Amino acid sequence: MADAPMVVSARPLAIVGGGAVDANLLVELAERGVMLVGADGGGDAIGAAGLVPAAIIGDLDSLSDRAAWEARTRVIHIPEQITTDFQKALYSTRAPVTLALGMTGKRLDHTLAALSAVLQFAPSRKLLLVDEVDVALAVVGPISFEAGPKERVSIHPLLPIRFDHSSGLFYPMDGLTLEPGGLIGTSNEGTGGNVEVVPADDTPWLLILGKERLWDLMAASQER
Numbered sequence: 701m702a703d704a705p706m707v708v709s710a711r712p713l714a715i716v717g718g719g720a721v722d723a724n725l726l727v728e729l730a731e732r733g734v735m736l737v738g739a740d741g742g743g744d745a746i747g748a749a750g751l752v753p754a755a756i757i758g759d760l761d762s763l764s765d766r767a768a769w770e771a772r773t774r775v776i777h778i779p780e781q782i783t784t785d786f787q788k789a790l791y792s793t794r795a796p797v798t799l800a801l802g803m804t805g806k807r808l809d810h811t812l813a814a815l816s817a818v819l820q821f822a823p824s825r826k827l828l829l830v831d832e833v834d835v836a837l838a839v840v841g842p843i844s845f846e847a848g849p850k851e852r853v854s855i856h857p858l859l860p861i862r863f864d865h866s867s868g869l870f871y872p873m874d875g876l877t878l879e880p881g882g883l884i885g886t887s888n889e890g891t892g893g894n895v896e897v898v899p900a901d902d903t904p905w906l907l908i909l910g911k912e913r914l915w916d917l918m919a920a921s922q923e924r
């Protein structure tokens with residue numbers, strides 16, 4: 701891994717992979733001042749939206765035309781094969797909050813690898829995974845946010861985790877232990893108003909809301 705980040709942003713950062721990517725969302729992110737970085741072939745996805753990434757990072761085995769991109773932006777070749785391109789982009793960047801697009805869809809192994817990377821970096825990065833339907837915020841510790849009546853609120857354990865208490869949820873989390881392969885918190889609902897979820901420790905977990913809540917979760921993550 702790199703000794704220090706090679707791309708540092710004082711504003712939110714979006715790392716874009718080669719999975720399912722909403723081109724309109726990329727344009728909106730750029731218009732709102734979010735820095736775009738391609739993870740290998742994700743640079744082509746940014747280009748297909750009519751945009752130029754601030755950098756392209758990876759082993760570059762999926763990038764369409766490396767020479768053409770090198771004439772337009774910064775291309776960082778990291779040949780090691782121990783990590784995925786998403787992990788390479790994460791350890792090579794720093795930002796107050798990081799979105800990840802195109803890390804899910806198309807290939808299940810890429811989706812699982814993305815979740816593994818989120819678990820690895822969640823203690824040190826504010827990370828949000830965005831796909832066609834949902835946005836998933838990696839949470840360490842408690843969180844408070846607003847949710848409408850019957851709004852879907854899914855809580856997914858990345859590791860076994862016990863929750864101390866919650867409020868504002870149709871199915872309370874008080875004293876529950878969630879774990880992969882066991883009890884999980886899919887399709888809970890808000891009761892309307894403030895939702896608070898308080899785990900018993902700092903094990904990372906995912907808060908999953910509809911994609912339309914992206915900007916709300918970005919704001920909530922920066923307040924934490």
